[in-house]
Amino acid sequence: MKPLIVVKLGGSVVTRKDEPFKPNTLVIEQVSKQVSGLLRDYSFILVHGGGSYGHVVASEHRVDEGYLEPNQLIGLSRVKLSMNELTQLILASLASHGVPAVPVTPVSCLTCSSGRIESFFTRPLRMMLSLGLVPLIPGDIAMDSSEKRFTIVSGDQLASFLAVRLGAVKLIYGTDVDGVFTSDPRLNPDASLIRRLNRRTIRGFAASLRPGDVTGGICKKIEEGLYAAEKGVRVIIGNLTRPEALSLMVKDEAGFECTILEAG
Ligand code: ATP
Ligand code: IP8
Numbered sequence: 221m222k223p224l225i226v227v228k229l230g231g232s233v234v235t236r237k238d239e240p241f242k243p244n245t246l247v248i249e250q251v252s253k254q255v256s257g258l259l260r261d262y263s264f265i266l267v268h269g270g271g272s273y274g275h276v277v278a279s280e281h282r283v284d285e286g287y288l289e290p291n292q293l294i295g296l297s298r299v300k301l302s303m304n305e306l307t308q309l310i311l312a313s314l315a316s317h318g319v320p321a322v323p324v325t326p327v328s329c330l331t332c333s334s335g336r337i338e339s340f341f342t343r344p345l346r347m348m349l350s351l352g353l354v355p356l357i358p359g360d361i362a363m364d365s366s367e368k369r370f371t372i373v374s375g376d377q378l379a380s381f382l383a384v385r386l387g388a389v390k391l392i393y394g395t396d397v398d399g400v401f402t403s404d405p406r407l408n409p410d411a412s413l414i415r416r417l418n419r420r421t422i423r424g425f426a427a428s429l430r431p432g433d434v435t436g437g438i439c440k441k442i443e444e445g446l447y448a449a450e451k452g453v454r455v456i457i458g459n460l461t462r463p464e465a466l467s468l469m470v471k472d473e474a475g476f477e478c479t480i481l482e483a484g
Pocket of ligand 1: 229230231232233268269270271272275375394395396397399400401402403404405406436437438441
């Protein structure tokens, strides 16, 4: 089988996070075209985030906090509606470039405990990959066996879990910035890119990393990425809004401005 690459298409890549329900159509198209060209040599799982779709709705209904009161249930439905819409846009773009993507909805094949994936029926994914299909997986709502009863499972967690479980050679977290910086580069023009990051070196920056959206933003992304790196997956955080970024990160990230997460 071809080497497996798991790519998380960040919400900051596939949407404009500062405008509710606004897809970044240009970047979605760029990514679809690159995946199409790479499929001859690699197999892919594409995970996508919520951006200006899921996060807004999830936080309105406090879905990430778990069950608080019955009125939240309609919120679960609304999160699905908004995420389905985004998945559909990405799927249509991939298909128009000849990428045989199939959407897989996490709420139907996994459960969490206190917000962490506890079981995931991955057989359909393995069968899809062996056929040459490209699973397209959104961050999603999930049933939770703890007293939370439901939760949000982030694309970041899904991507690192699947990269480890399915033996990916590389896990790419695509965002709208070049990687992890000493502080938020969109707020601080003096922030500098951290090219290599591990649990030891991160201590120096921990205070400057802001938690972000309902699923924890850049901090959680680093944590999820380090988990996969420590299990032997090559993990990169890089800017997928740059032209040809995906191809460069898949084939050879040397010389490309990005952050590599390492064990140690
Ligand atoms: P989503 O969760 O919607 O899928 P995403 O995965 O694209 O989104 P975010 O969680 O939004 O990514 O994280 C990327 C954002 O984190 C960047 O747009 C940046 O502004 C912000 N950020 C905050 N602190 C930092 C930092 N120290 N280094 C890099 N980015 C940072
Ligand atoms: O954007 C969250 O996934 P993320 C998805 O990867 C929802 O954190 C439903 C808010």
